Amino acid sequence: MSDQEKEVTIYDIANKLNISAATVSRGLKDHPAINKNTKKKILAAAAEMGYRSNSFASNLRKKSSHIIGVIVPRLNSSFMSDVIAGIEKVVNEANYNLFISQSLESMKKEVSNAKAMFNNRVDGLMVSLAYDTSDIAHFESFINRGIPLVFFDRIYEHEKCPSIYINNYKAAYDITSHLIEQGCKRIAHISGNQLRNVYAERTRGYQQALKDNHVPFDDTLLIINDLSARAGNEAANQLLNLPVRPDGVFVANDICAISCMQAMKKQDIKIPDDIAFAGFNNDPTSCVIEPNLTTIDYKGYEMGETAARIMINHLVNNDDLQKTQSLILRSELIIRESSLKKGSKT
Amino acid sequence: MSDQEKEVTIYDIANKLNISAATVSRGLKDHPAINKNTKKKILAAAAEMGYRSNSFASNLRKKSSHIIGVIVPRLNSSFMSDVIAGIEKVVNEANYNLFISQSLESMKKEVSNAKAMFNNRVDGLMVSLAYDTSDIAHFESFINRGIPLVFFDRIYEHEKCPSIYINNYKAAYDITSHLIEQGCKRIAHISGNQLRNVYAERTRGYQQALKDNHVPFDDTLLIINDLSARAGNEAANQLLNLPVRPDGVFVANDICAISCMQAMKKQDIKIPDDIAFAGFNNDPTSCVIEPNLTTIDYKGYEMGETAARIMINHLVNNDDLQKTQSLILRSELIIRESSLKKGSKT
DNA sequence: TATATTTTTGCAATCGATTGCAAAATGTTA
DNA sequence: TAACATTTTGCAATCGATTGCAAAAATATA
CATH class of the missing domain: 3.40.50.2300 (Response regulator)
Known part of the structure; x- marks a missing residue:
C-alpha cells in the first residue's frame, strides 16, 4: 500500500554487508578485482533487498545514456513500422533503449526532434529523412561530437555516416x-x-x-x-x-x-x-x-535490423563506422x- | 574537427557571469525569485556558450525521468502504428520522451520489457497486453510505487489503472x-x-x-x-x-x-x-x-492520443487517475x- | 620469520542540476 | 535616517554510481 517504498542504493547494500559502496559497485558489475565470495554476498543482498541500479546516476558519471534515437517520417506506414520493429529487436537484445520520434514529413519538426535527441544525449541516432529536408545542418552537432549517426532508406550521403538502403x-x-x-x-x-x-x-x-x-x-x-x-x-x-x-x-x-x-x-x-x-x-x-x-x-524489418546492428556494433564493440560506408540491401x-x-x- | 568539445555546464555560465550556479539553475527555468535582468543575461550566455541541460543530473536530483514507456504486442500493424503515432504526438508536445518496446505477443517478453521499463524509471507506462498474458504480476511493481499505468485496447481491469478501449x-x-x-x-x-x-x-x-x-x-x-x-x-x-x-x-x-x-x-x-x-x-x-x-x-490514432493525454495530464497537472476509470471511444x-x-x- | 607479490578493498573526488534556508541587496515607510 | 519589508542571490548538501589511487589483507618466496 505504501506508495513510498524507499529505493535501495549501493550504500544500503554496503551498510548491510559492512563493506564499502565502491566494492558493491564493482561487485555488481563483475569487476575482476573483487573476491568471488564477496561478489556472491553482494549479489545475494542486492536480490534480497530489491536493488535496482539507478541509470541516471550511472549515466551522469559515465556520460553515456544507453539510448538510441530514431527519427522517421511517419511511424504508421507498413514499411516503417517493419523497420522500427527490426530496430527494436536488435537494440533491445543489446540492452539499449529506443527514443522514437516522427518528423511527420516536415523538415521543421525533424530539426526540433534532432534537438530533443541531442539534449537527451542519445548515444547514437538513426534517421530516415523527411520529405522536404533540404540540408542536414541539424545533424552536424552529432557529427561534431562524434555521436554516431546512421541513415537508412531515405539517406544523405556523408563521409562520416553509414547509410543502409537498396539499389x-x-x-x-x-x-x-x-x-x-x-x-x-x-x-x-x-x-x-x-x-x-x-x-x-x-x-x-x-x-x-x-x-x-x-x-x-x-x-x-x-x-x-x-x-x-x-x-x-x-x-x-x-x-x-x-x-x-x-x-x-x-x-x-x-x-x-x-x-x-x-x-x-x-x-x-x-x-x-x-x-x-x-x-x-x-x-x-x-x-x-x-x-x-x-x-x-x-524488407523493412531487415533494413531496421541491419541499421541497428551497425549502430550497436559501433557502440558496443567499437567497430569503425567509416569502414561501412554504405550497405546496399537486396530488393526483388x-x-x-x-x-x-x-x-x-x- | 575536435571530437571532444567540452560540455558547457551551469558552473561555466556562473563563472562567466560571476554569479552562483544556483542562480543560473533558477534563471534557466524561469524561477520567479530571479531578477529579470539577471535572467536575460543568463539566457544570453547559455545560448552563446552552447549550453544544454544535462538531463541525467536533473533526473537524478529530481527523481523523475520525463520518459513514458509503451509496451505493445507488435509495432508493425496498421492499427498499432497509428496508436503509436498518436501517442508520440501528445507525449512529444508535452516534452516527454517515449521508450517503446514490443512484447511480440509473448507474455514472457512482456515481463522482461516491463522489468526494463521499471529499471529505466519511466515516469509512466502505457500497455496493450500480449496475446497470452494471463496475469499482470509484472506490473504490480509500478502500481505499488505509484507509477501511473494506463491500459489501452487490450486492457486489464484494475481499479488503479485507467483503460482506454472501444465497446x-x-x-x-x-x-x-x-x-x-x-x-x-x-x-x-x-x-x-x-x-x-x-x-x-x-x-x-x-x-x-x-x-x-x-x-x-x-x-x-x-x-x-x-x-x-x-x-x-x-x-x-x-x-x-x-x-x-x-x-x-x-x-x-x-x-x-x-x-x-x-x-x-x-x-x-x-x-x-x-x-x-x-x-x-x-x-x-x-x-x-x-x-x-x-x-x-x-481510430488507432485517437486511441493513442487519448491514452497519452490521460497519462500526461496526470503527470503534468497531477490529474487524478482514479477519476478516469475507463474511457470508451467511438467505433463505427x-x-x-x-x-x-x-x-x-x- | 622477514620480505616481496599478488589480491582485495576503501577513500574520496567526480559527474551537473536542484533546493531549503540564510544572507545580502534593494525598496518602502515613518 | 532608522526600522522594516521585499527581492534577489548564494551556500552547501543532495541525488547514486563510478574510478584512480593508495592502503590493507592474503599469499608466495627466500
Missing part, C-alpha cells in the same frame, strides 16, 4: 524494363520529391531503362507528387485526360499506385491490358488489389498480374 | 445483427484468445446478437485462432469442409478476414451471395479487397459490399 536505381530500371518487355510503349512514372534519394534514383532508373530500350521520354508522363492515396487519385485523372494515354504506369510507391489503379478501374480502364501497373514496396495491399500489383519487395522484382499483358511473350 | 461487445453485436438482417442464418465467427477483452467481448456480442435474433448458436461455427493471415486461410478450408457451410462469416480482425476471403474466392465461393463477410478494424486493405469488406472502424460499423446480399431488403 533504387536498379530496382526501377528492372521494373521499367519489365513493363517495356510487356509491350508498353508509353510508360508514365509517378514519383516523389526528387530531393530524396529513393525517389530521385527511381526516376533515374526509369529514365535510363527507357533510353536503353529506345523508348522516347515524354515529360507529360512524369508526375511528381507526395505519393499519397489522394495524389494517386488525382494522377489517375491527369493521366486519363492526356491527349494520348499511357499504356503503363510505374509508381514509386504501392499506396499511391493502388489508389491510382482504383480510380482508373472506376473509369473502366482494364488493367493490365489497357494500362499496366507497377508499384514499389510490396505493401500488404499490393496482393489484395485486383489485379495483384507488380512491385519491388524489400515481384511480377504479378497488374503488369502481365495478354499478348506478351512472357 | 467491443456492441460493435460485434451490431455487425452480427447486420449479417442477420442481410439474411444470414449460419454465421461463423473467427476470433482470438478469449483471455483478451477485445476478443472475448466480440465473441460475446456475436453470441448475444444470435440469441436476440433467435438464430441458433452452432459451436462448429466458432473458430478460435491467432487471427493471422495464415490462420485465415486455414479457417477458410475448415469452414468449407463443414457438412453444412456457413452463409456468413464475422472475423474479429480484417487481416484474417481478408486472407479467409481470398482463400474462399479461389474455391469459387461468391462473396457476399454464397457467404457474406465482415471484419474488424478498418484496415487499409479492407477497402482494397473485392468486394470491399464490411468492418468496424475505430462500416457497411461495404462484402456483406450486402442481393436479395436483401437494404
Whole structure:
C-alpha cells in the first residue's frame, strides 16, 4: 500500500554487508578485482533487498545514456513500422533503449526532434529523412561530437555516416524494363520529391531503362507528387485526360499506385491490358488489389535490423563506422498480374 | 574537427557571469525569485556558450525521468502504428520522451520489457497486453510505487489503472445483427484468445446478437485462432469442409478476414451471395479487397492520443487517475459490399 | 620469520542540476 | 535616517554510481 517504498542504493547494500559502496559497485558489475565470495554476498543482498541500479546516476558519471534515437517520417506506414520493429529487436537484445520520434514529413519538426535527441544525449541516432529536408545542418552537432549517426532508406550521403538502403536505381530500371518487355510503349512514372534519394534514383532508373530500350521520354508522363492515396487519385485523372494515354504506369510507391489503379478501374480502364501497373514496396495491399500489383519487395524489418546492428556494433564493440560506408540491401522484382499483358511473350 | 568539445555546464555560465550556479539553475527555468535582468543575461550566455541541460543530473536530483514507456504486442500493424503515432504526438508536445518496446505477443517478453521499463524509471507506462498474458504480476511493481499505468485496447481491469478501449461487445453485436438482417442464418465467427477483452467481448456480442435474433448458436461455427493471415486461410478450408457451410462469416480482425476471403474466392465461393463477410478494424486493405469488406472502424490514432493525454495530464497537472476509470471511444460499423446480399431488403 | 607479490578493498573526488534556508541587496515607510 | 519589508542571490548538501589511487589483507618466496 505504501506508495513510498524507499529505493535501495549501493550504500544500503554496503551498510548491510559492512563493506564499502565502491566494492558493491564493482561487485555488481563483475569487476575482476573483487573476491568471488564477496561478489556472491553482494549479489545475494542486492536480490534480497530489491536493488535496482539507478541509470541516471550511472549515466551522469559515465556520460553515456544507453539510448538510441530514431527519427522517421511517419511511424504508421507498413514499411516503417517493419523497420522500427527490426530496430527494436536488435537494440533491445543489446540492452539499449529506443527514443522514437516522427518528423511527420516536415523538415521543421525533424530539426526540433534532432534537438530533443541531442539534449537527451542519445548515444547514437538513426534517421530516415523527411520529405522536404533540404540540408542536414541539424545533424552536424552529432557529427561534431562524434555521436554516431546512421541513415537508412531515405539517406544523405556523408563521409562520416553509414547509410543502409537498396539499389533504387536498379530496382526501377528492372521494373521499367519489365513493363517495356510487356509491350508498353508509353510508360508514365509517378514519383516523389526528387530531393530524396529513393525517389530521385527511381526516376533515374526509369529514365535510363527507357533510353536503353529506345523508348522516347515524354515529360507529360512524369508526375511528381507526395505519393499519397489522394495524389494517386488525382494522377489517375491527369493521366486519363492526356491527349494520348499511357499504356503503363510505374509508381514509386504501392499506396499511391493502388489508389491510382482504383480510380482508373472506376473509369473502366482494364488493367493490365489497357494500362499496366507497377508499384514499389510490396505493401500488404499490393496482393489484395485486383489485379495483384507488380512491385519491388524489400524488407523493412531487415533494413531496421541491419541499421541497428551497425549502430550497436559501433557502440558496443567499437567497430569503425567509416569502414561501412554504405550497405546496399537486396530488393526483388515481384511480377504479378497488374503488369502481365495478354499478348506478351512472357 | 575536435571530437571532444567540452560540455558547457551551469558552473561555466556562473563563472562567466560571476554569479552562483544556483542562480543560473533558477534563471534557466524561469524561477520567479530571479531578477529579470539577471535572467536575460543568463539566457544570453547559455545560448552563446552552447549550453544544454544535462538531463541525467536533473533526473537524478529530481527523481523523475520525463520518459513514458509503451509496451505493445507488435509495432508493425496498421492499427498499432497509428496508436503509436498518436501517442508520440501528445507525449512529444508535452516534452516527454517515449521508450517503446514490443512484447511480440509473448507474455514472457512482456515481463522482461516491463522489468526494463521499471529499471529505466519511466515516469509512466502505457500497455496493450500480449496475446497470452494471463496475469499482470509484472506490473504490480509500478502500481505499488505509484507509477501511473494506463491500459489501452487490450486492457486489464484494475481499479488503479485507467483503460482506454472501444465497446467491443456492441460493435460485434451490431455487425452480427447486420449479417442477420442481410439474411444470414449460419454465421461463423473467427476470433482470438478469449483471455483478451477485445476478443472475448466480440465473441460475446456475436453470441448475444444470435440469441436476440433467435438464430441458433452452432459451436462448429466458432473458430478460435491467432487471427493471422495464415490462420485465415486455414479457417477458410475448415469452414468449407463443414457438412453444412456457413452463409456468413464475422472475423474479429480484417487481416484474417481478408486472407479467409481470398482463400474462399479461389474455391469459387461468391462473396457476399454464397457467404457474406465482415471484419474488424478498418484496415487499409479492407477497402482494397473485392468486394470491399464490411468492418468496424475505430481510430488507432485517437486511441493513442487519448491514452497519452490521460497519462500526461496526470503527470503534468497531477490529474487524478482514479477519476478516469475507463474511457470508451467511438467505433463505427462500416457497411461495404462484402456483406450486402442481393436479395436483401437494404 | 622477514620480505616481496599478488589480491582485495576503501577513500574520496567526480559527474551537473536542484533546493531549503540564510544572507545580502534593494525598496518602502515613518 | 532608522526600522522594516521585499527581492534577489548564494551556500552547501543532495541525488547514486563510478574510478584512480593508495592502503590493507592474503599469499608466495627466500
